[in-house]
Amino acid sequence: MGNDPNPDAGTAAAVDFQAVQSSPEFTELRKRHRSFVFPMAVAFLLWYFAYVLLADYAHDFMSTKLWGNINVGLVLGLLQFVSTFAITTWYVRYANKKLDPIATDIRHSLEDEGVGLPEETK
Amino acid sequence: MSHAVNIPLAVTADDIKDSTWINILIFALFVGVTLVVVLRASRNNKTAADYYAAGRSFSGGQNGTAIAGDYLSAASFLGICGAIAINGYDGFLYSIGFLVAWLVALLLVAELLRNTGKFTMADVLSFRLRQRPVRIAAAITTLAVCFFYLLAQMAGAGALVSLLIGIDSRLGQSVVITVVGALMILYVLVGGMKGTTWVQIIKAVLLIAGAFIMTVWVLALHGFNLSELLGSAVETAGNPNLLNPGLQYGVSEASKLDFISLALALVLGTAALPHVLMRFYTVPTAREARRSVVWAIWLIGAFYLFTLVLGYGAAALIGPEAIKTAPGGVNSAAPLLAFALGGPVLLGLISAVAFATILAVVAGLTITAAASFAHDIYANVVRKGQVDSAGEVKVARRTVVVIGVVSILGGIGAQGQNVAFLVALAFAVAASANLPTIVYSLFWKRFTTQGAVWSMYGGLTAAIVLIAFSPVVSGKETSMIPGADFAIFGLNNPGIISIPLAFFLGWLGTVLDKNREDASKQAEMEVRSLTGVGAEKAVDH
Numbered sequence: 001m002g003n004d005p006n007p008d009a010g011t012a013a014a015v016d017f018q019a020v021q022s023s024p025e026f027t028e029l030r031k032r033h034r035s036f037v038f039p040m041a042v043a044f045l046l047w048y049f050a051y052v053l054l055a056d057y058a059h060d061f062m063s064t065k066l067w068g069n070i071n072v073g074l075v076l077g078l079l080q081f082v083s084t085f086a087i088t089t090w091y092v093r094y095a096n097k098k099l100d101p102i103a104t105d106i107r108h109s110l111e112d113e114g115v116g117l118p119e120e121t122k
Numbered sequence: 123m124s125h126a127v128n129i130p131l132a133v134t135a136d137d138i139k140d141s142t143w144i145n146i147l148i149f150a151l152f153v154g155v156t157l158v159v160v161l162r163a164s165r166n167n168k169t170a171a172d173y174y175a176a177g178r179s180f181s182g183g184q185n186g187t188a189i190a191g192d193y194l195s196a197a198s199f200l201g202i203c204g205a206i207a208i209n210g211y212d213g214f215l216y217s218i219g220f221l222v223a224w225l226v227a228l229l230l231v232a233e234l235l236r237n238t239g240k241f242t243m244a245d246v247l248s249f250r251l252r253q254r255p256v257r258i259a260a261a262i263t264t265l266a267v268c269f270f271y272l273l274a275q276m277a278g279a280g281a282l283v284s285l286l287i288g289i290d291s292r293l294g295q296s297v298v299i300t301v302v303g304a305l306m307i308l309y310v311l312v313g314g315m316k317g318t319t320w321v322q323i324i325k326a327v328l329l330i331a332g333a334f335i336m337t338v339w340v341l342a343l344h345g346f347n348l349s350e351l352l353g354s355a356v357e358t359a360g361n362p363n364l365l366n367p368g369l370q371y372g373v374s375e376a377s378k379l380d381f382i383s384l385a386l387a388l389v390l391g392t393a394a395l396p397h398v399l400m401r402f403y404t405v406p407t408a409r410e411a412r413r414s415v416v417w418a419i420w421l422i423g424a425f426y427l428f429t430l431v432l433g434y435g436a437a438a439l440i441g442p443e444a445i446k447t448a449p450g451g452v453n454s455a456a457p458l459l460a461f462a463l464g465g466p467v468l469l470g471l472i473s474a475v476a477f478a479t480i481l482a483v484v485a486g487l488t489i490t491a492a493a494s495f496a497h498d499i500y501a502n503v504v505r506k507g508q509v510d511s512a513g514e515v516k517v518a519r520r521t522v523v524v525i526g527v528v529s530i531l532g533g534i535g536a537q538g539q540n541v542a543f544l545v546a547l548a549f550a551v552a553a554s555a556n557l558p559t560i561v562y563s564l565f566w567k568r569f570t571t572q573g574a575v576w577s578m579y580g581g582l583t584a585a586i587v588l589i590a591f592s593p594v595v596s597g598k599e600t601s602m603i604p605g606a607d608f609a610i611f612g613l614n615n616p617g618i619i620s621i622p623l624a625f626f627l628g629w630l631g632t633v634l635d636k637n638r639e640d641a642s643k644q645a646e647m648e649v650r651s652l653t654g655v656g657a658e659k660a661v662d663h
Binding site: 018041055 | 212218349
């Protein structure tokens, strides 16, 4: 890249990434990341497939009218939208508060040690 | 026919043909405006990062809009409106999978991928494994997904023409496919990722705005009361089951299982579509990649809510029977609704947007396929990295021309064939061949090259072989080859078998692998993926 801010930063060979990986800061970051995204991914997949199975096999239940022409199926379908929007917002707030600060700290300290762009950068 | 609303309902094919010149005028305007934007955007296309990743200069909001433009294909717009108008609830059910799938991208893929790779999906998959075999496999699955998707779009362009501007002759449709292909080559060749992104942004704004206006219009005709709209759809259709699940997917036990298979492929395939993944490299940081997905989720979610109203609106104002017998069948629901609401001008607008949609989607697919060929196969495998970025971009540009010509020929050849299944196949291949390896290489320390190669080739082969022996290829009147019958696999969608199989093969290949991968590379990938250290910064020109 012609205009890299840091063209001579070189490769990452100088830094021991395994040491960083086992450092308490990084372990904490990984724990916070995984403890949010894994349960959340499992939860929304279960909720989505529960909905798919109901729509596929429980026609009578899904066709139950609630108000006017609005039935259970439509409400559950719209709730899929609501839950998708809600999880999105929740994750962004979590990431901004709990993930970004630690990630930025680790990145800055690595950059101070001279970690630049990946080897394949041209 | 419903008499609840007082607007002309008898829309005929002749009415649509009368508005042909408006369609062409509006479409020409779109092409003109986007060409100017592409030319302006292309002035700084020098390095590979400029050409493939738009110099990583887009904001999260811009990129999220472009993702929506890339993702909402003509199949989503025309197909889902039509599916809801004719099959009611099951069409809506189908659309939900396309939205929920974005949570996989948000939570598990987007940011980590942005931090780890540079231009292509293969960058991430081969980061800590052996370069050659993994890169080749990832490039092959990328090209396969792009090819299936591209062919479906180009063949769809022909069908759309006969519907929207009344050109029924094979020659006329071929001319239009050639024009679409030539424009696509021009955009991608000149504009690179920057030009492509702007085309997608403009198209997304037009599509979502158009759908929004029609949605408000339809709701206004029904007193802004969803229940009343649903009631009038049932009345026109004469079928109360339009509001209940089962009209399309509930006809047999096989079709129920088929829907589960489709849902799996949709929800797990989206976050592994190479042209979607490549979009994450056009932003400067992981934080912007996250913002991109958030924008995409809100825009795509809003759009599918609009299609719910538009689909039932078309059922209420036009009726499923009239839609089925119109030229273009299911796909004509949205254009017919536009005509019923706003006459030839609105129809012209919506038709032009549908064309713009095809153009934007094929441009995104083409640059992805070209980047994968030039960056993964040519630069990293053939030349083993011994090529500068100018040489790589030159090869990418040539590849664009080749892919453009092949897709024009493929589109002309596939005219009149039932190739709609190719889109579902693209999702199934992405979910089986790509997603397991993406997830394993990001989250499973022990994962090895053998696991990646087994999973990718196994998933790809399983998906294609199962499709070849499915009813979409042979054995039914609606099959691609109606005369023959070798459909020994009973489902239309291979996902329910091929996705678990690919996950299993990834695990098996790894535990049976005697080689251990480089632990320091794994550490580097994990640290980079979560912290963004060393990720390329935006280039200021």
